[in-house]
Amino acid sequence: MFSVLKPNKCRALAAGLLLWSVQAIGQQAPARWQEAPFTVVSPAAKTFKTAEMGHVFRGQRHCLVRIPAELTGLTGVQMPKTGDSQPLTIQVTQPVQVLIGLFRDSTRQTQPATLLNRQPVLTNGVTVTGMPRVDVYALPYGRGRQVIQPTGEPFIVLGVIKGNQALSPRDAGYPDGRLWEPYIVEGFSDEEPLFEIVGGPDTPVVANGMPGTEGIQGGFEGGACVKLGNTYHMFPTERAGEQGMPAYYDRIKTRIGHWTSSDAIHWTRQSTIYQASGVYAITDDDNPMNDRRGAIWSYMPVFNEKTNRWNGFYLAYTCHKTIHPNHSFGRIWRCESVKEGMDGIGGPYRDLGIVMEPGLDSQLWEGRQGVDSFFPYKVGDKWLSLYGGAFPWAKWADYPDKPKQGWLIGLAQSNTLEGPWIRMDTTINPVRSMHPWFIENPLISRLPNGLYIAMFDGGPDDWGLHLPNMFGYSLSQDGIHWTEAHYFPIHTKVKKWWDIMRTPLCLIPEGNDEFTVVYAAIDKKQRYHPMGMVRVRLNTRIADAKLKQLSN
Structure with a gap:
């Protein structure tokens, strides 16, 4: 029986929705990027579907609540959420681009060396509950066994796509995940569902x-x-x-x-x-x-x-x-x-x-x-x-x-x-x-x-x-x-x-x-x-x- 928004807030929300609908008219939704097959080599690593409710860290409650069309349905890899990020090893049979989500922590002063001079392909690209805004980078790798460790901080792997496709960078505009308390969705976390x-x-x-x-x-x-x-x-x-x-x-x-x-x-x-x-x-x-x-x-x-x-x-x-x-x-x-x-x-x-x-x-x-x-x-x-x-x-x-x-x-x-x-x-x-x-x-x-x-x-x-x-x-x-x-x-x-x-x-x-x-x-x-x-x-x-x- 809750009521939340006062009339002035309702008018602001309605105006925002109207602006969004006007901007969306005539715009075609971006197509999903072409996925490339890969095998996870790292022990205990687990893949997940990059979609709403997907839990991005092993043993943690953080999940995706905003996902752009380019990423929806790709196969991501659950990563450990630790103070220092752990490397991920994968096996690929063709040149690929690995889609890495990097949290925009205000304490970071410099760009990690692995991402030096790179621009994100998706700014504000996804929202993860309880976590800062996420920029998504596409890192190129050749065929064979590849070790991925782009930063000294926690990161998320949102998918692996074919290396020869052109990506159109954009600002997806998704909000800061710290607006949400992290929560557990039955069947989407590491826990076996009740x-x-x-x-x-x-x-x-x-x-x-x-x-x-x-x-x-x-x-x-x-x-x-x-x-x-x-x-x-x-x-x-x-x-x-x-x-x-x-x-x-x-x-x-x-x-x-x-x-x-x-x-x-x-x-x-x-x-x-x-x-x-x-x-x-x-x-x-x-x-x-x-x-x-x-x-x-x-x-x-x-x-x-x-x-x-x-x-x-x-x-x-x-x-x-x-x-x-x-x-x-x-x-x-x-x-x-x-x-x-x-x-x-x-x-x-x-x-x-x-x-x-x-x-x-x-x-x-x-x-x-x-x-x-x-x-x-x-x-x-x-x-x-x-x-x-x-x-x-x-x-x-x-x-x-x-x-x-x-x-x-x-x-x-x-x-x-x-x-x-x-x-x-x-x-x-x-x-x-x-x-x-x-x-x-x-x-x-x-x-x-x-x-x-x-x-x-x-x-x-x-x-x-x-x-x-x-x-x-x-x-x-x-x-x-x-x-x-x-x-x-x-x-x-x-x-x-x-x-x-x-x-x-x-x-x-x-x-x-x-x-x-x-x-x-x-x-x-x-x-x-x-x-x-x-x-x-x-x-x-x-x-x-x-x-x-x-x-x-």
Whole structure:
């Protein structure tokens, strides 16, 4: 539920995109340079495909996020990332040019001797997460065994191309990779992936115009999905808005819908669980004069075995029309199904009060957005919950309208699902081990070997943010300590109909180590945000190895 750019920044971004589109008209994209075959002789060296998400160093998280057409699809070589670069030995059968990426570190005073009097063929040629700008050089080598060591610093090998082709130098214009935190993509790093992307529909499973979408102006965002017997139950946030109102109102006048399906592909809308007021606040602080249920989001169903009823935990905001962020001072409500048993999942529900809200026990990192998500899970005979906050304050004097940027999570605990829920202290909170400043809407389940797994929105590579644009996962052996995030490249197996990936709603076991993920995403060409579905397969051998590692 994040909002990032103020109107003046949006206008600047739009102007930049317009300028780019005007410049691009009539320009033909450069062709890929002609690849030459080669064999890596250096021990332990590993090749990779020079494309987005390619990890350029052995055992490191740094990956490519911007690649020009000339290089896309070439074969590169993963290099060690050390203080002094190590040589690479290759075998070639013809004269070649080796494409070397050199980081433009501001501390470098002179050009390395190997590159003396050479100009890069691509200035600002690629972007590598967490690393400075990269210039790409084409170094000529004859046939036979060749040792490549162009600098005394780390370098990357982006491809080997035929030696007789003419290259047209240009400035590719790609940004500094230090705008991105390095991250790990499943199947692209040295680590053997925990999950394989099986595939899924190449189009959204719920989109504008389908039955049940009437009255929903802006589509969907987060929520949750569970499976009971052969039926999937989905509780998405519906960005209902109001007919005749602009798109910004879609994310204010929201509601929680209940949808069902027998295959997670074809969905039927059953009912509305809750409807927000859509009323804006009249003050900029957390004032009881304001409507504190202006927008409603992120419904999480949890079955309470003690009471034999479904509980729902959902988020209600105070909404501001002009203050950034416009969703503020989030509160978590708990409701309970009127009907007993599993069949009560569809409601109706009765509200039983607020379980977490801004107050004297709030922590600075929770910020102006307040408690922005809540997902309880049982650990032993107690309950824990990952809860979120956003737009943190550096100090309490910054309250209420001087927040910083960040989407963080922490832990709360309780003896019972009903509460009271107590925030854990700041030796635990916020939980930065997954990502230093962006985790949103985590939901928890367990793998067959007992590991806890959190699925979450990994954040966009858009809107002024530089994030993976994939949903991710983290693992825990005890429900408290969480591993670094890994991200799902589902667009390698599913046609990418979205521009911005948002929130996973589930990780549902289907047998044979396969799981279903229903997710919300954004196609920027339309106002309506659809829902998608993908299947993934668990590598149980890797899961057991991770459990052993985390248990030590």
